[in-house]
Amino acid sequence: MATDLHSPLPKSATDLFGDPIEDTHPLWLNPSKFSDPEFDPESYISDLRTFVPFDTLRSELRSHLGALKHELVELINRDYVDFVSLSTKLVDVDAAVVRMRAPLLEVKEKILAFRGSVEGSLTALQSRLKQRAQANEAREVLELLLDTFHVVSKVEKLIKELPTVPADWSSGTLNSTEKGQLSNGISFQHAENGANLRETQSMLLERIASEMNRLKFYIAQAQNMPFIDNMKKRIQNASLLLDTSLGHCFVDGLENRDANAIYNCLRAYAAIDNTSSAEEIFRSTVVAPFTQKVIPHSSSGVVGGSSGDELEQDYERIKRYIEDDCKFLLEISSTENSGLHVFSFQANSILKEILSAIQKGKPGAFSPGRPTEFLKNYKSSLDFLAYLEGYCPSRSAVAKFRQEAVYIEFMKQWNTGVYFSLRFQEIAGALDSALMTTTLIPSQSSSSDQEHSHTLVLKQSISLMESLRLCWRDDVFIISCSDKFLRLFLQLLSRYSNWLSAGLNARKSGNANANYGSEWAFAATPDDLLYIIHDLKCLVEEVCGSYLGNVLEVLKPCSTEVLDLVKESILQGGNSLKVLQPLVMNSIIENLVEKSVEDLRQMKGITATYRMTNKPLPVRHSPYVSSVLRPLKAFLDGERAATYLTSELRKELVQSAANEITRRYYELAADLVSVARKTESSLQKIRLGAQRRAGATSDVSDQNVSDTDKMCMQLFLDIQEYGRNLASLGVDAADIPAYRSLWQCVAPSDRQNSISF
Template sequence: MAPAAEANPPSPLPLPMSHRSVVSMFGDDGDSAPLWFKKDAFSSPAFDPEAYISDLRRFVPFETLRAELRGHLGGLKNELVELINRDYTDFVNLSTKLVDVDGAVLRMRMPLNELRGRLVMVRDNVNATLLKLQDGLKRRADMSASREILELLLDTSHVVSKVEKLLLELQSMPEEGPQVPQADKSDGFRRVYSNGNLGEEQGASLEETRSRLLERIASEMNRLKFYVARAQDLPFIQNMKARISSADESLDAALRRCFVGALERRDETVIVHCLRAYAAIDNSAGAEEAFRSAVVAPFVQRIVFSQPSGVAATPRSDRLEEVLEEIKVHVQTDCQFLLDKAAAANSGLLVFDFLSNSILKEVLSSLQKGKPGAFSPGKPTEFLANYKSSLKFLGFLEEYCRSQTAVGAFRTTVAYADFIKQWNLQIYFTLRFQEIAQSLDQALAGPSVAQRGLAKAGENSLGLALSSSCTLWECLQRCWQDDVYIDAISDKFLRLTLQLLARHATWLSVGLAARRAGSATNHLGGEWALASAPEDFVLLRHDVELLVRMIKSSYTEEVLALLNGSAEDVTAVVRESLSMGSQSLLTMVPALSDVLTEALTEKCVEVLKQAKGIIATYRMTNRPLPSRHSPYVTSVFQPLKAFVDDERYAHVTKEMQAELITSVSEKITAQYDVLARDMVSVARQTEASLQLLRRGARQRGAGGADTSDNISDNLSDKICAQLFLDVQEYGRRLAALGVAAADIPAYISLWQCVAPQDRQEVVRYTLS
């Protein structure tokens, strides 16, 4: 049957007619595809149809995508058919060659099963061997660990026995050597003076031997503590804790006795051995406490708790300056040798901090007990003096630090922090704040500026006019005086300075608002402005400008000098803050000037209103053209001149007077221009009305002469002539005050309103 099949193979498969094939028949490129259709994506191992479709659908319509995929499917089917047709004979013979496949599978399965069995046996043998090896290694590790623990326990027992033996040897040593003369206990130390050199050398040798033995015991104790730390949970170590604690206590007691004795004799060799022993057992606190109690405490307590002879009932003074100065002397004479030893390079004694844990700690403790009132801010003056003395004392102690790093470490110690915490600077500042702010509030309180008084001749040398301004300046200076200012709270004093400036600016602002409103009902605190004369406001302006100048110049430099050492950005912020604070006062200047300017303008304009009588004069009488100015002109600037000549306002500078005169002159001239134009307009309207009446009477043929002709003829010309004379005199009065009338636009307008036609272009008048 197989040969028959091979002889008559089936015919090749017909190619399916697809859209692409049809297109190819007509000459179009069947393999062309859009750029977005990537055929290679289907062959990727990570191809995800859903992700592929969702990505394409964002910019390709679904129908287009489906048509393209169907076209590609048709192309793939055509390629498959072409491949089958190309190798059709092999494709047909593929099924005929697969003969007795099951038998071949059975023949191959048997050796494979045998090989699997052998591999399983080998694997089991390897696993068993591995387990044996791991078990052996574990037992070996356990034995090694047990051996290490046993060796550790043996070493611990040996070291404990050795320490106990050395302690017995130490106890068997005589407490004192050959007889040595009694020590001199002056200044908290004992200084030995011996007539026999031999006895002194033997005594020193005994103590040195004792100190060396203590150093050796401390070394062994350090090793013992290392062993105990590694095996502290073992029962053997737990049973030995009593022996270890007893040895430790004995060592501490013996070491303290030896160290204190060496301090009393000032035996540097023994002291160094004892310090090394303390360092070896990591008990620096014990050495520091021994030095504190044996050396520092006696002279500190004697100085702090001593009473002057004969005045036992008198309470102790809480001032610390003399106390701390005396303590400094004793530190230099009695403690410096040990501080130098501990701080020496390569000495191995840098673990000790006698500076803070012995000296500063004892000083603080004694001051708290003997002079508790020294830390009370209830008396700010004494508190500040004590605080500055304490800072000097801390600076004195910092001089014993060999580097800036050591200074930083000293400032981070607990004793240093506790010493600084005793000074409650917040309460001190609160008391100073109340003192300074209250003095300014009292100076600003009162019914009027005049009633609070002008500055006295000896009250200030700066030229301030008002006592309230002097008080403000004194408060500003007080914030930074040596008997008030503290560097640690410089930010608070800067804030107080700015608050004082803001308080004064608010006081001025509220007063000006109350004066503009004419009532202090809605402006509490502005009553002073209503009760003050307008002339008082120019004194306020003078003081404000002077204060601002002083703050921006000398005052700011003084503040920055106190902040010397601060960062540049801090200095810039302080300078800007003071400038802004003074600027808040400077913004009040225009309003302060306007009060007096408006008041003087009103007084002058009242005199100026007398010019209205000119119309009545020439309307009711038949006067000829005027030849001299009106009397009112000479009195227009009398209120202004009276203010300038008043000695009470001698503080007002020439520049301020000139500015005030110019401002008032401009306002008066503007009013004068309006008044003159109204008068000329009324005169011309009256003249026009009378002319119409005369013309109507003549047309009616009325008999008799018109008696009003002589009165009304040239009325506007006469008024303009009179006003022109007045305006010229007005300009002379302005010139007498130092104001050029031609520089005032309102005067030019006034001149052109009343001057004859031939003189309107140029403002020119003769000065008397």
């Protein structure tokens, strides 16, 4: 394609002697791109300049321009006749333009005239539409004002139909006019037939309330209008009369237990959105009298007759009064699809009055300073709240009851944070006092160890267990503080663990003043430490067993996720005690090893026995060997070890103690042999030097056995006896690396490879 576009120009007629013009464009210049509709000269040149010098590019473009001009000239020369004939055909063009302009101007004038007419009509139409909208708006306002006036007049007329004194209705006597036809269409035919006049009044009040609700809507729509402002006094008077009449009718219905009248009055209160008045009337008329009987009080404070600050019996009496005097109203207000769910008599009538009575008559009931009484009152109050929630017809009603301001205020009276602080001091203080003793104190039952092998022995451990149980006991625990009691549980375990580990660390370091409260560790014998091992085992089993089950039962109302977290925390706390057992075991082992090492130090007497004494080779072990394992054996044969050491712990203790004693045995023996050999080598060098100076021959070869060999033989006999003593404790000496090293150190050359005794 490119070859066709850039083929050499045809040879012109005038080019008689020149060579044909050939396309000599380089490969990087493609003229076909110039005719592309999306061709961009600047980007094209910038792309080429990256690898083509500017002068070369300019030269090639000029060359291409010259070729294009030459081609244009060739085309004109080739079609010259057509160019000339075109100019001859363009004759009288101006006259043709004038002829076409006249009709176009005429059409333009007609269009402009029509456009002006349309714009005028549109303006007139928009003006009339605006006037119509204003008229509609004015009519709506007028209709609203007329409706408002009619409703006000209707309400006033209906209120006038009501008797001014409630007794007029309850007496059953009506004048002749009232026995006629009321303006609201309600006939007294039913009254003449013995119908309930109170119910008729309540129905009329309900209708008036409905009209008042409608009136409130109209007033809200026509705010800030002079007409409405002028009617405000009439509206307020009507509203006041309605509230007064409705209150009288509601009180009358409550006194006579008239369910229909009460129902209609409640609907009237709901219609005018004045539920608080109904709740207050019920509180003062029904709830306050029996509350005053149960908890006598006055505005100034306590009135004589109250017995202490306990609330449990008071709540029981109040419940009976609620059953007798309040249940009928609560059932009416919870009628399904009645629209009476807006009332909250449980909170704003009953609970409000009871809270006020307790605050005035028994203010000490809320005081956490006496934790036991506080907890009883708190739990009784929670039970009473649950009793009131039983009158709620649905879960949403229960949620609404708990969100009431009175409910929240009632719960704020119970300062559970201060209560927990007092319990914390009581529980943690008891354990802290028990751990401040300078000795381990066995309980009285420890005298019969065998009978109590599955119970705690030390008073410190018993105090810990009692404190842990107190955290979840019914007369201490509060479900709302469950997280705090769980933290207290973990803190008690941590306090006990720190007490043990601090004492054992101080015992190991030998610094009695290192930690205050660690004095017990220095006074404790290995037999005393057995009590700790036993108690740790019992504590772990108790905490991870029945104690955990009891806690999960107490927290049963909580969710599964919460119970899982509590279970994990308690198990971790119990296992934190288990890691203390190796520390106690190590302390026992260290004590027994030190006692054994005291006897091992008698080994130094072997040097004095055989150095420069010419004694024969020994044939029996040294006396100290029998005493090396005596402390360990005496400990294992003791009554406490038999009672409190399990077979697994016993085996672990024997093996660990044997390994450590043997290691110390090896260190002392190896040191003794090393010193002996160095001493013998030095003496022999001195003896050889003396003999050389005297010119005498050496008689070293005549000495059959050296002092060092005698010492090694004595040690060899000792470790054989020591191995037999280990075997009597159930320990194979050959399995102890330190014993094998000891054997290699002192055994004769012919006994090096086999350990036997």
